[in-house]
Amino acid sequence: MTSRLPADLTVVVPCYNEVLNVAPLVRALDAALLQRRWEVVFVDDHSPDGTAQAVRELAQQDPRVRIIERVGRRGLSSAVIEGVLSSSAPVVAVMDGDLQHDETTLNKLVAPIFSGDADIMVASRHLAGGDSSGLANRWRHLLSQAGIRLAQIMLPYPLTDPMSGFFAVRRELFDEAAPKLVGSGFKILLELVLSVGRGARIAEAPSVFRPRLAGESKLSPLVMFQFLGMLVERACGGWLPTRFVVFAAVGLIGVLVNLAATDIARFSGCEFNKAQMIGMACAIIANFQLNNRITYYDRRLKGVRWWPGFILFVAGCSLGGIANIGVAQLVYDSAGHWTRSSAAGAVIGVVWNYVVASTLVWR
Ligand SMILES: Nc1nc2c(ncn2[C@@H]2O[C@H](COP(=O)(O)OP(=O)(O)O)[C@@H](O)[C@H]2O)c(=O)[nH]1
Ligand SMILES: [Mg+2]
Structure with missing residues (x-):
């Protein structure tokens, strides 16, 4: 030897x-x-x-x-x-x-x-x-x-x-x-x-x-988002995963998209229910795309895998919406506090959606 x-x-x-x-x-x-x-x-x-x-x-x-x-x-x-x-x-x-x-x-x-x-x-x-x-x-x-x-x-x-x-x-x-x-x-x-x-x-x-000659960069231009998530994760001593922080931030952007799109639809002459539906649809599409491009960049869905992923996301998040309302109602019935009930519902909703996204949509 x-x-x-x-x-x-x-x-x-x-x-x-x-x-x-x-x-x-x-x-x-x-x-x-x-x-x-x-x-x-x-x-x-x-x-x-x-x-x-x-x-x-x-x-x-x-x-x-x-x-x-x-x-x-x-x-x-x-x-x-x-x-x-x-x-x-x-x-x-x-x-x-x-x-x-x-x-x-x-x-x-x-x-x-x-x-x-x-x-x-x-x-x-x-x-x-x-x-x-x-x-x-x-x-x-x-x-x-x-x-x-x-x-x-x-x-x-x-x-x-x-x-x-x-x-x-x-x-x-x-x-x-x-x-x-x-x-x-x-x-x-x-x-x-x-x-x-x-x-x-x-x-x-x-x-x-040096410039890259072969292959392509894996870091998306939105890496800053993940970087901020890492800072929050560190600040929390590691118990709040970066991905969840980014997912929740994307969720907040979705809320803003929802409000903006509903307003635009309303001012363009849509009736209340229709405007709500349009706002909701815009928010879901925006959320899915942002999560696909940022939160789950490393597992992002492309080509034929985009549609099944999107449908699962919509189905899973609708259940999350129902859970959100259900929990809020439960807390409201027992405590009678409006804001706290909504917050409890929202937290359950976002955790549910995160679990669906991480385990079913972007595996
Ligand atoms: N093992 C592993 N390597 C990775 C991953 N993402 C990027 N890399 C490697 O990390 C290095 C830097 O990534 P690159 O995409 O070139 O980043 P950029 O130079 O900032 O555009 C390269 O050697 C990549 O192949 C990953 O998820 N796992
Ligand atoms: Mg490189």
Whole structure:
């Protein structure tokens, strides 16, 4: 048996539908990390394009390549957490699997951790020498800027790029933080920095964010919504899931759509009942679309799966509406308090709809 020294650097690469990118990435790592004993762990969520199989074929030729394939799960942050925890190396780096992160930055990220000068090193697109021109479009630029401002307000460290997905961390520090990570979002660095407390030594190195060549971005332009949900989830200590927060927010937008559409219909000459129906229909369609595009972006229904999903949603939420009225009536009968009864009904309604949406519509 050949003896091989264990890796002291693990590069964790979350990937989804990156089949064309994995082999070039391994070659790029090989060229960039000549001085290191490295390994790479791809964490793939059962991509339909066969990414996992492509990685397994590479792994058969190169023992430094490993794969974790998760079936029935999706999520960038949780993929990163599992990848890091699967490693025994003292230093771990995290980078995207689409070649957008410049692998030549890796040495600058890991060297200060090996030398004991830093605990976390972040590749920043916003330091002199860094560049974010690879961000898909102007809209993404604006959202990214807004997210950075918001994150900077929350963080105890002055980071120029707290939303970066490219960083390295001392393994022991990650282990300490791991139990506190919610892992439901896509900004794992932000969560990590929020979880390590004030004592950690965090620094940045400039890096260029390249445009994507193959495959497509999985992050919707509405990621800010999910990001806000993550902040609320953290503020609640994790007991209110991000998805539920976003679902409830979408529900509130639905109420506004309902009121606006009813008013427009009424002022256009519809009678009361008809205007109510139009308002209701607009609200349901808006809710379904927003949930499909934001809340359940990772499971969104397209093509022929859209209609059955929509019909289930309408049927499930109608039952939710009946439950809402029933509960409100019950509370009103026993307590006689108008607002409290309505609130109780609304809470039951939204929880019911959430359960239907999460278990039946967007499985
Ligand atoms: N395992 C896993 N990886 C993901 C998921 N979503 C995105 N990724 C990977 O995370 C990295 C960054 O995602 P990407 O869509 O390129 O984000 P963008 O560069 O901000 O547009 C890429 O390597 C993706 O393949 C997911 O749900 N699970
Ligand atoms: Mg990308």
